[in-house]
Amino acid sequence: MPKDIEPRLLRAFTAVADELHFTRAATRLYVAQQALSRDIRRLERELGAELFVRTTRQVTLTAEGQRLLPYARRVLEAQEELTAAFGGGRAGAGAGRPLVVDVSAPVSTGSAVLAEARGRVAPDVELVAHFHSGLTGAAAELLAGRLDVSFGRVGGLDPAVLARLEHQLIRYERMAVVLREDHPLAELPEVPLEALAGETLYAAAGNAATAEWTDLAAQLFAGRGIVMAEPFPQIEGVEEFTRVVAKRRWSVLASSVFIAMPGAVLRPLTDPVPLSPVSLVWRRGLRHPGLDALREAAAALGAAEGWLATPPGTWLPSPEAEEAGDAGEESLTAHRARG
Numbered sequence: 001m002p003k004d005i006e007p008r009l010l011r012a013f014t015a016v017a018d019e020l021h022f023t024r025a026a027t028r029l030y031v032a033q034q035a036l037s038r039d040i041r042r043l044e045r046e047l048g049a050e051l052f053v054r055t056t057r058q059v060t061l062t063a064e065g066q067r068l069l070p071y072a073r074r075v076l077e078a079q080e081e082l083t084a085a086f087g088g089g090r091a092g093a094g095a096g097r098p099l100v101v102d103v104s105a106p107v108s109t110g111s112a113v114l115a116e117a118r119g120r121v122a123p124d125v126e127l128v129a130h131f132h133s134g135l136t137g138a139a140a141e142l143l144a145g146r147l148d149v150s151f152g153r154v155g156g157l158d159p160a161v162l163a164r165l166e167h168q169l170i171r172y173e174r175m176a177v178v179l180r181e182d183h184p185l186a187e188l189p190e191v192p193l194e195a196l197a198g199e200t201l202y203a204a205a206g207n208a209a210t211a212e213w214t215d216l217a218a219q220l221f222a223g224r225g226i227v228m229a230e231p232f233p234q235i236e237g238v239e240e241f242t243r244v245v246a247k248r249r250w251s252v253l254a255s256s257v258f259i260a261m262p263g264a265v266l267r268p269l270t271d272p273v274p275l276s277p278v279s280l281v282w283r284r285g286l287r288h289p290g291l292d293a294l295r296e297a298a299a300a301l302g303a304a305e306g307w308l309a310t311p312p313g314t315w316l317p318s319p320e321a322e323e324a325g326d327a328g329e330e331s332l333t334a335h336r337a338r339g
Contacts, residue, residue: 005046007079010072012039013051017069018144020059028146030097077164080285098126099290102138102150105131105238107259109171109278109307110151116297117290127290135281137209139165142283149282149294155320156212166284170298171307172275172314175220176268177201178245178252178261185267192271197225202250206231216317217253220274272315 015025016036026033044051051065061069103110111129118127132138135152139161142150154167177196179186185195203217204210205228214228221228229250235241242261245252255276258266280298282291302308316324 009039009043010075012036013043014072017061098128099288100128100130100148102130102132102147104133109257113294113298116301117293120293120297121290125289134210136211151278151280153212153277154279156215164284165281167279167281169279170302171278173278174256174268175274175276176254176256176266178254178264178266181263181265186265190270191267193224193269199251200227200229201253202229203253207234219317272313273311274315277320
C-alpha cells in the first residue's frame with residue numbers, strides 16, 4: 001500500500017463511481033477521457049486492486065471499488081474543508097472552472113440571486129445556470145459533484161445529506177395558491193387558508209426530487225381540511241407543467257415567486273401567512289469566487305427587499321419554526337444581558 005495517494009486520483013475514482021460512465025465522468029471533471037482512464041489505471045496500480053469492471057456495455061464497481069468509495073469520499077471532504085479553512089482570501093481561488101448553479105426555475109429566488117451575482121464577478125468567472133426542480137433531487141447532484149450550488153428548503157432534507165452540505169438562509173417566500181380564473185376564490189386579493197377547506201391542491205406528491213416541498217405542504221394542510229392531490233409523475237419544464245395543470249384543472253400550492261400561467265391567477269395565502277424558507281446550499285468545503293458572489297448577492301437583495309422579514313401571524317414548517325423560535329429566544333436573552 002502506498003504512503004500517499006494524490007487527491008486527483010481519488011477525485012477521478014469517485015466521479016467514475018458516481019457516473020458509472022467514463023465519458024460522463026470526464027465531462028464532469030473537465031478533463032479528457034484518456035486522461036481520466038490513465039488516472040484510474042494509475043490508482044489501481046498504486047492500490048494493487050482492480051476498482052472497476054469495464055465492458056462494452058457498462059462500467060461497474062468491483063468489491064474493492066465498493067470498499068474504497070467511502071474512504072475516498074472522506075478524504076476528499078477533508079481536503080475541501082482544509083482548503084476552505086486555509087485557502088480563504090486567495091484571489092481567484094477556484095475560478096479555473098465554471099460554477100454550476102441550480103436555480104430551480106427561470107422565475108425564482110435563485111434566478112434573482114444569480115442575476116445579481118453575475119454583476120459582482122470578474123469577467124473570467126463563469127456561473128452556469130441549471131434548472132433542477134426540487135432541493136431533495138438537487139442535493140444528490142451536489143454531493144455527486146454534478147451541481148455546485150442550489151436553492152431550497154433545507155428543513156426537508158435527510159439529516160445525513162444535510163451534514164455534507166453548507167447552507168445560508170436567504171429568504172422567507174410567502175406561499176400562495178394558483179387558481180383557475182373561473183375558480184370562486186380567484187376574485188379574492190388574498191385567500192384565507194380556511195377557505196381552502198375541502199379543496200384538493202397539487203403539491204408535487206409523487207415527485208421524489210421535490211420531497212421537501214410535499215413535506216411542507218403536508219404540514220400546512222394538516223388539520224385544515226385541505227386535501228393533497230394524489231401522486232403524479234414528475235412534470236418536466238414550465239410548458240409541460242402549465243399544460244398538465246390546465247388539463248387537470250388543478251389548484252396548486254405555490255410560492256409568491258412563481259411563473260405566470262395562462263388562464264390562472266396567483267393569490268397569496270393568509271390567516272396565517274405561511275412562509276417557505278429558502279436557503280442557498282452548496283457542497284461542504286467548496287471554494288469558488290462565484291460562490292462568494294452568490295452569498296454576497298443574496299445578502300444584498302435580502303437587505304434591500306426585506307427577504308428575511310416575518311410579518312405578524314406567520315406560519316413556518318417544522319423544524320424551521322423551532323429553529324426560528326430558538327434564534328428569537330437567543331436574541332432576546334442577548335438583548336436583556338446588554339440591558
